[in-house]
Amino acid sequence: MSKIIIVDDSATMRSQVRLALTPGNFDIVDAVDGQDGLDKVTADPDISVMILDVNMPRMNGIELAETLAENGRIEQGLSIVMLTTEGHADLIQRAKAAGAKGWIVKPFKPDLLLAAIQKMAA
Amino acid sequence: MPSTSTIQTSSSEVPAPRKQRDLRRLIARVALILWMPTVAFGVGSLMVGHWAPLPMPEAGENAKLTTALRELITQPSDPGTQDPRTNGRWSLVHVLFEGCGCSRNVQEYLLAADRETSAEEWVLLVASKTNSRWHSALRAQGFRTSIVSAEGLLTKFGIEAAPLFAVLDPEQRLRFVGGYTARKQSLAYQDIAALDALRSGLAPSPLPVFGCGVSNALQSALDPLGLKY
Amino acid sequence: MSSASHTIASDVPDEGSKGLIRRVAQAAILPKKITAFEASYLRRMNRIALWFFYAHLPAFMLVAWANRTGVLSVTLMTLAVLAVPTLGCRAVQSERVKSYVFAFTSMCMGGVLVHAGQGPVQIEMHFYFFSILAMLALFANPMTVIVGAATVAVHHLALWYLAPASVFNYDAPLWVVLVHANFVALEAIAAGFIARNFFDNVIGLEKRVEARTAELCERNREMQTVLDSIEQGIVMVDAKCSIQPEHSTAIVRFFGQYEPGETFSDLLSRSCVTTAEWFSMNWDALEEGFLPLELAIDQLPKAAKIAGSSYTFEYKPTFDEEGEMVDMLIVVSDITNDVAREHAEALQRELLTVFERAMGDPRGFAAFHQESERLLREIASASHANTQSSERLALHTMKGNAAAYGLGSIASLCHSLENAWSEGDARGAESVFDALTARWAELGTIASRLMGSVDEDSIMVRSSDLEAILQASIDAGATDAAQLVRHALLEPTSPVLARLESQAQAIAARLDRGHLRTIIESHDARVPPGTISAFWSSLIHVVRNAIDHGIETPTERVAASKDASGQLAISTEVVDASLIITVEDDGRGVDWNKVRAKAQALGLSHGTPEDLTAALFAADLSTRDDVTDLSGRGVGLAVVAEAVEALHGSIQVESSPGQGTTMRFTLPLGASTCTPS
Incomplete structure (x- = not known):
């Protein structure tokens, strides 16, 4: 069973993502901001997929992705997928450069999100 | 622009040769249209002759043929030869036309070395009286021969076409007259078979005459274009 | 049921035989059009055939010699037959018709050969007919075989019956002819069948390819027509996003012409960089395959606002058997109008x-x-x-x-x-x-x-409530209060004046009077509601009259050393329980002489200035000689006069030539009317 972390400061968004992923039967961890996400993903090497919001207090998504790239966590098998709004090509380019593998546009379609995470977790 | 003028001059030159060519083609067409039926008719006429059985002479007791043949075999036509002794023997009279391919084939057949018959054999030959190679060859082979003109053959014997043969019994009665083959252009000559049948008291099947017309009238009917004769 | 089945039963054989004839005809007759390939094949075959028949001459001479059938006569006959194809090649252009000539020739050659080969082998010579009839299949045309068979049939049958019956004995060989005919027919059918198949599968194949190609071209043309007339922008991209040549004209209208090999994002980038960037990034994701394909496609831009137009994008990918994307149809719709309409509707x-x-x-x-x-x-x-x-x-x-x-x-x-x-x-x-x-x-x-009229200080009260307060005030002897309430119940004249002002401006514009200066002065006059509404609506005629007849054109005014723009003043005032409405212009004034003359002509009294004023307001009088759509029919002022009369009012007109006209209407309002104290 794959372990997934959702890093988003919006509780609503986290619960929406969690709901969408229910059929996938994943082990899901929540993080409320970038720093929280960094702490949790560093502590738990089993986490293999990170769903990452861009705008968050303390540490934003891009910074988090960059940090995880630097400390080698991405190399160790963490797949990052960004949650973003349409049209932010610049942000996504930065996230990609940092090591994010994909991005999902909000508002997302639950079945497509599930398919994407299943593909990444496999 | 100059290219346009070139095209114009060349196009103004084109019609003359084309007109000439068209005229030539027209003439060729007319010629073809006239010539094709002619050839068809001509070739058709060749074929008709091949298929058509030719007229058989009348062979009744009082027919010309009967009388003329009896006369032929009883009176020696040629004083230089031996007196014919027909009594007690059957007579086989071959009628050949030296200008006819079919007759030639029969002549060659008669000249075959292994020919054996107990009958008295005659050849009635339509040929030149002075210069007939067949005549001498046949005589050399022992045939009794008689040369007759085409008109003579018709007026005296009532025969229009050749080759044919006639069989007369020892009493000089005409027993059979017909062509050599049952089918056109066959090598199976039936003369001896017919003679043998008659001798054993059987009636041979009738044989049609295939070959050439001898009389002028028949020739022109058979070959209106004069291709063959 | 029974009748129906009966009909079917009786129809079937008929249909069947007709169908058979049609099918045989279809099989025997080739399509009219001769392709380049067929033409070149037949040209070659016809050339070979010509030399083949020329080669008959020595062969036939040999046969004639061998069979002693007369070399000379056979040579002449062969030459006569050879004249047919020789002439034919000159006379006929169509390679197919030439092959018919050769079919005819072949049968005539057969006749000559049978003649030349007379003798013991004559039967064998007939083989020629059958072998050459089969060879005619080489022309890949059933009709060539038929022509050959027909030629030989004509020879055999026609001449057979034409020959003099007296000479021939028909009986014996008739069956021979029938047997021959039977074999010829059988062979001709088989050879024809072979020829047709040879044509269909080899010689005429090009024609089929051509037909298919033409069909395809036609379909493409139709498709292009559809693509040209379609409103949507449709374009096809391959798996590498390169735009394919087929597109609807709308796509060029939306985003301009594209170069061959350009990607769709290249095309987009010329109109909208951000959309292009977003498209290109998501297309990369699609190619990388990290995200599920559906997600990547779903995240391609769905809408864009480009140069003031709104577009939507739809993506329709096609996949091969292995699930790889082969190409993608991109449908772009201009929804600008829809957006605008939706916006307007929502608004x-x-x-x-x-x-x-x-x-x-x-x-x-x-x-x-x-x-x-x-x-x-x-x-x-x-x-x-x-x-x-x-x-x-x-x-x-x-x-x-x-x-x-x-x-x-x-x-x-x-x-x-x-x-x-x-x-x-x-x-x-x-x-x-x-x-x-x-x-x-x-x-x-x-x-x-x-x-606008509702400021936060105002409240709405029913007029019946106010009337009750008024009555109570009167009853209580509170005259001041009663006065105030009564005033509140009256209708202000200012909105009417404002309306007249704007109408005056509109009339001036229509009459090319240039700018019109208007002065509105209501003096806070109020009138009992509804009492003088008929007069209000007639007053527009006075305004119109003042502009049309009174105020000159700017050029005339400048010539008369006046201000180029005319002036119109409308005021209301309540004086002694009467409403006085004044309409004043600074135009040319009333031409009283003309009014007098007209009045005289109409039999109206015209002695005093009052008489002339009455005449001015009489029906049928117009001082203008021409009629415009605004005034001149002499009806307008009469309507005003009627309204004033109905209210027992009076009209005064003051006018001095070149200075202007002032019309004053005095309308008695009764006890309830008043001015603010």
Whole structure:
């Protein structure tokens, strides 16, 4: 069973993502901001997929992705997928450069999100 | 622009040769249209002759043929030869036309070395009286021969076409007259078979005459274009 | 049932035989068009055939010699037959017809050969007919075989019957002829069949390919017509996103011409870089295959605003058996008009809501309007990147208020702005904010127009309530109070004057009088509601008359050393329980001599100035000789006179030539009318 972390400061968004992923039967961890996400993903090497919001207090998504790239966590098998709004090509380019593998546009379609995470977790 | 003028001059030159060519083609067409039926008719006429059985002479007791043949075999036509002794023997009279391919084939057949018959054999030959190679060859082979003109053959014997043969019994009665083959252009000559049948008291099947017309009238009917004769 | 089945049963054989004949005919007759390939094949075959028949001559001579059938005569006959194809090659252009000539030739050659080969082998010579008939199949045309068979049939049958019956004995060989004919027919059928198949599968194949190609071209042409006339932009890209040549004209109209091999994002980048960038990035994702294909396709841009037009994008990929994407159809729709229409419809719906709310609760709505204006100012002052909680609260309040007043578009824009703020998406927030202010301006203008007369200080009272207060005041002897209430019950003249003013401006514009200076003075006059409405509506004739007849054109005015723009003053005043309405222009004045002359002509009295004034207002009198669509029929002023008379009023006209005209209408108003004290 794959372990997934959702890093988003919006509780609503986290619960929406969690709901969408229910059929996938994943082990899901929540993080409320970038720093929280960094702490949790560093502590738990089993986490293999990170769903990452861009705008968050303390540490934003891009910074988090960059940090995880630097400390080698991405190399160790963490797949990052960004949650973003349409049209932010610049942000996504930065996230990609940092090591994010994909991005999902909000508002997302639950079945497509599930398919994407299943593909990444496999 | 100059290219346009070139095209114009060349196009103004084109019609003359084309007109000439068209005229030539027209003439060729007319010629073809006239010539094709002619050839068809001509070739058709060749074929008709091949298929058509030719007229058989009348062979009744009082027919010309009967009388003329009896006369032929009883009176020696040629004083230089031996007196014919027909009594007690059957007579086989071959009628050949030296200008006819079919007759030639029969002549060659008669000249075959292994020919054996107990009958008295005659050849009635339509040929030149002075210069007939067949005549001498046949005589050399022992045939009794008689040369007759085409008109003579018709007026005296009532025969229009050749080759044919006639069989007369020892009493000089005409027993059979017909062509050599049952089918056109066959090598199976039936003369001896017919003679043998008659001798054993059987009636041979009738044989049609295939070959050439001898009389002028028949020739022109058979070959209106004069291709063959 | 039974009759139906009977019909079918009786029809079937007939249909069958007809169908068979048709099928045989179809099989025997080749398609008319000769392809280049068939033509070149037949040209070669015909050339071979010609030499083949020329080669018959020595062969036939040999046969004639061997069979002693006369070499010379056979040579002549062969030459006669050879003349046919020789002539034919010159006479006929069509290679197919040439092959028919060869078919004929072959049969004639057979006849000559049978003649030349007379003798013991003559039967064998007949083989020629059968072998050459089979060879005719080489021409790949059943008709060639048929021509050959027909030629031989004509020879055998026609001449057979034409030959003199007296000479021939028919009986014996008739069956021979029939047997021959039978074999010839059988062979001709087989050879024809072979020829047709040879044609269909080899010689005529090019024609089929051509037909298919033509069909395809036609379909492509039709498709292009469809693509040209279609409203949507349709373009096909391959798996590498290169644009394929097939496209609808609309795509070029939307985004311009594209070069072969360009990608769709290259094309987009010329019109809208951000959409192109987004497209290109998601296409990369699609190619990388990290995300599921459906997701990558779903995240391609779905809509874009490019150069003032709104577009939607649809993507229809096709896949091969292995599930790989082969190509993708991109359908672009210009929905600018739809957006505009939707916008207008939504605006109208919301305006209706605004109107209903404003009518139902004017004070409440006015308060909402005012608060919204204030909130919007606060929102506007916010930095989109870093908002204060007070600003967020203001936005939230505005959203709630708008929703409560049924302004869905405002509420949803507020919601989007909230989202953008919470996302820290400054750019998004900015564009949403622009949309919000634009929307509010649209709705707000209407709302403030509705609110115009309703200031927060005013209240609405039923006139029956006021009348009751009036009665109570009178009863209580409170004359001052009664006076005030009575005044409140009266109708102000100012809106009527304002309306007349705007109408005057419109008339002046239509009559090319240039700029018209208007002076409106109501003196806060009030009249009992409804009492003089007929007069009000007739007064427009006076205004029109003043502009059309009184005020000169700018050139005339300048020539008369006047101000180029004319002046019209309309005023109301209540004097001694009468309403005095004055309409004054600075035009050319009334030509009294003309009025007199006209009055005289019409048999009206014209002695005194009063008589002339009456005549001026009489029906049928017009001092103008021409009739315009605005005045001149002499009816307008008569209507005014009638209205004044009905109210027992009076008319005075003062006019001096070149100076202008003043018309004064005095209408008695009765006891209830008054001026403010």
